[in-house]
Amino acid sequence: MTVGRPDEAGLIARFFRPLATAPGAALLLDDAATVPADGGRELVVTTDAIVAGIHFFPDDPPDAIARKALRVNLSDIAAKGAAPAGYLVTLALPQDWTTDWLEGFVDGLAADQEEFGVSLLGGDTVRTPGPLWVSVTALGHAQEGHVPRRSGGAPGQRLYVTGTIGDAALGLRLRRDERLALRWDLRRAEKELLLDRYLLPEPRLGLSRIVAAYATAAMDVSDGLAGDAGKLAAASRCGAVIDAARVPVSRAVARAVEHDEAALAAALTGGDDYELLLAIDPGDAPAFEFEAAATGIAVTDIGALVEGGGIEIDRQGRPLDLGRGSFTHF
Amino acid sequence: MTVGRPDEAGLIARFFRPLATAPGAALLLDDAATVPADGGRELVVTTDAIVAGIHFFPDDPPDAIARKALRVNLSDIAAKGAAPAGYLVTLALPQDWTTDWLEGFVDGLAADQEEFGVSLLGGDTVRTPGPLWVSVTALGHAQEGHVPRRSGGAPGQRLYVTGTIGDAALGLRLRRDERLALRWDLRRAEKELLLDRYLLPEPRLGLSRIVAAYATAAMDVSDGLAGDAGKLAAASRCGAVIDAARVPVSRAVARAVEHDEAALAAALTGGDDYELLLAIDPGDAPAFEFEAAATGIAVTDIGALVEGGGIEIDRQGRPLDLGRGSFTHF
Numbered sequence: 001m002t003v004g005r006p007d008e009a010g011l012i013a014r015f016f017r018p019l020a021t022a023p024g025a026a027l028l029l030d031d032a033a034t035v036p037a038d039g040g041r042e043l044v045v046t047t048d049a050i051v052a053g054i055h056f057f058p059d060d061p062p063d064a065i066a067r068k069a070l071r072v073n074l075s076d077i078a079a080k081g082a083a084p085a086g087y088l089v090t091l092a093l094p095q096d097w098t099t100d101w102l103e104g105f106v107d108g109l110a111a112d113q114e115e116f117g118v119s120l121l122g123g124d125t126v127r128t129p130g131p132l133w134v135s136v137t138a139l140g141h142a143q144e145g146h147v148p149r150r151s152g153g154a155p156g157q158r159l160y161v162t163g164t165i166g167d168a169a170l171g172l173r174l175r176r177d178e179r180l181a182l183r184w185d186l187r188r189a190e191k192e193l194l195l196d197r198y199l200l201p202e203p204r205l206g207l208s209r210i211v212a213a214y215a216t217a218a219m220d221v222s223d224g225l226a227g228d229a230g231k232l233a234a235a236s237r238c239g240a241v242i243d244a245a246r247v248p249v250s251r252a253v254a255r256a257v258e259h260d261e262a263a264l265a266a267a268l269t270g271g272d273d274y275e276l277l278l279a280i281d282p283g284d285a286p287a288f289e290f291e292a293a294a295t296g297i298a299v300t301d302i303g304a305l306v307e308g309g310g311i312e313i314d315r316q317g318r319p320l321d322l323g324r325g326s327f328t329h330f
Numbered sequence: 331m332t333v334g335r336p337d338e339a340g341l342i343a344r345f346f347r348p349l350a351t352a353p354g355a356a357l358l359l360d361d362a363a364t365v366p367a368d369g370g371r372e373l374v375v376t377t378d379a380i381v382a383g384i385h386f387f388p389d390d391p392p393d394a395i396a397r398k399a400l401r402v403n404l405s406d407i408a409a410k411g412a413a414p415a416g417y418l419v420t421l422a423l424p425q426d427w428t429t430d431w432l433e434g435f436v437d438g439l440a441a442d443q444e445e446f447g448v449s450l451l452g453g454d455t456v457r458t459p460g461p462l463w464v465s466v467t468a469l470g471h472a473q474e475g476h477v478p479r480r481s482g483g484a485p486g487q488r489l490y491v492t493g494t495i496g497d498a499a500l501g502l503r504l505r506r507d508e509r510l511a512l513r514w515d516l517r518r519a520e521k522e523l524l525l526d527r528y529l530l531p532e533p534r535l536g537l538s539r540i541v542a543a544y545a546t547a548a549m550d551v552s553d554g555l556a557g558d559a560g561k562l563a564a565a566s567r568c569g570a571v572i573d574a575a576r577v578p579v580s581r582a583v584a585r586a587v588e589h590d591e592a593a594l595a596a597a598l599t600g601g602d603d604y605e606l607l608l609a610i611d612p613g614d615a616p617a618f619e620f621e622a623a624a625t626g627i628a629v630t631d632i633g634a635l636v637e638g639g640g641i642e643i644d645r646q647g648r649p650l651d652l653g654r655g656s657f658t659h660f
Binding site: 024 | 335336338341342344345346348349350351352354355357358362363365367368369370371375376377378379380381383384385415418419420422427428429432433435436439440443449450451452453454455457458459460461463465467581614
């Protein structure tokens with residue numbers, strides 16, 4: 001970082017927050033904005049871009065690049081308890097693009113449109129002298145008053161996450177250094193799982209309805225569980241305590257952690273999980289768990305919001321020191 | 331262009347159109363998509379990106395870059411007869427960005443938010459190893475059934491444009507070659523006007539309500555009047571005849587054309603006008619002109635939609651040969 005320049009959060013706070021005058025912009029502190037619609041509905045809108053060499057590897061398969069660009073946005077739609085309504089995509093192509101590459105890209109979008117029931121609404125194609133990038137804006141429909149914000153949590157509420165945490169973060173490390181597979185003693189299928197989870201996030205749209213019904217606060221975990229739980233707690237003006245032993249991990253991550261203590265910190269602070277982090281009132285927890293079970297998406301109680309501030313992740317009764325705490329793509 | 335690779339229109343048709351399954355996507359043949367809202371409204375949504383070195387000069391003032399990125403999208407909102415509801419912006423910053431630059435960028439957005447009554451709703455900031463780029467998605471509200479499509483025109487309807495045509499195209503040429511100011515014998519103020527019109531388009535939002543009320547077909551002129559009129563005519567399954575003498579031009583463009591025949595073709599086929607092109611039923615023309623006059627935005631009858639196909643621009647009774655016809659940024 002250049003001296004005197006803020007990080008991404010500081011940059012947004014200092015430069016862009018003053019522009020977010022609409023109430024639905026939530027001061028740019030949330031995963032998505034809302035626009036009031038008639039008939040008791042709200043439109044949820046979010047945008048995220050991915051750049052070759054920053055958010056994905058230039059030699060990733062084109063269908064995976066397309067799907068990742070779409071899915072990181074659909075993940076925000078799921079986190080706000082909304083049903084996806086469509087998306088727009090802007091694709092910037094470098095000079096050496098090929099029709100083969102573009103066919104793969106479009107095939108990826110087509111597959112995900114089928115899987116998630118969305119349509120392309122519009123977009124733009126531009127040339128760029130720099131690396132390829134993709135910017136997606138996703139729209140979703142939500143019921144008015146049922147869009148859980150990051151700020152809706154309160155002390156005493158339980159914290160849940162979907163799926164498993166840390167796969168993508170370790171997958172990224174594996175991608176950069178294949179020798180880690182040996183160090184972590186991974187089976188071939190475990191290695192593939194971690195690599196796949198980095199390549200292709202899984203937006204938890206199957207849980208949208210239940211998020212809308214039960215979550216008092218929600219966000220998707222894109223910058224690491226520790227940092228993102230800290231963001232949700234801060235937005236809710238409280239603290240969070242997470243029990244590391246309860247954080248759901250895949251067999252692959254568990255094996256990596258057995259052989260490499262640093263893998264635990266990487267799993268808890270690395271990015272690209274795209275799982276949901278939800279605050280649930282303890283009285284609602286049984287019904288929430290019961291309804292979530294029917295979706296086939298695992299939800300796990302990992303801790304609670306507490307009075308005070310900050311995020312503490314305990315392991316065997318002692319707070320873990322996770323260093324910087326949060327991953328940032330910026 | 332590399333052999334075998336389609337141009338932008340061909341690329342959209344071949345690769346992206348099959349993905350546009352929602353009716354509101356209008357097969358990606360329009361300036362914006364619509365999403366049905368309740369209460370007799372439609373949400374209009376559009377996205378356009380600008381890349382340094384392609385759509386603007388890297389040394390353009392940062393406030394002008396920000397405003398251009400926003401305005402090219404607001405222009406699409408105006409073309410669909412909608413009132414702007416807000417926008418999202420993704421900004422990709424190269425390594426050497428400075429807080430001074432970003433302050434200028436944000437000041438530009440703030441000024442336009444004030445001018446056009448919109449709020450930032452959300453966005454993304456990313457790093458890029460390539461040139462700076464800005465992607466904006468704009469949202470607007472329209473009355474159901476009052477979103478003029480490119481395809482709504484019919485033979486016999488009049489064609490109108492707002493403002494003046496060709497300023498930005500000549501401004502771009504001046505920017506690239508200052509000696510043209512001498513060749514075109516431009517006064518200092520005329521030169522400044524052309525440069526400004528390239529730098530800062532003027533979205534015609536003041537005309538939105540009247541566009542919604544009267545236009546049978548509409549689009550914004552971003553890729554040159556000749557080519558864009560051809561697109562509107564083709565979408566409406568008819569042809570268009572435009573009288574070059576009636577196309578409204580600034581004193582600066584008129585002077586350039588006096589001294590340089592090539593300037594006329596540049597004005598009629600160059601891009602970046604961001605004026606509106608509207609088809610109006612002849613019976614509605616007087617009321618349309620009367621109501622438009624009250625907005626202070628000039629509207630000029632330049633020709634008509636006709637049976638058949640293609641676009642013809644006549645000068646002194648003879649069709650002009652404009653060469654390639656349409657400018658494309660791609």
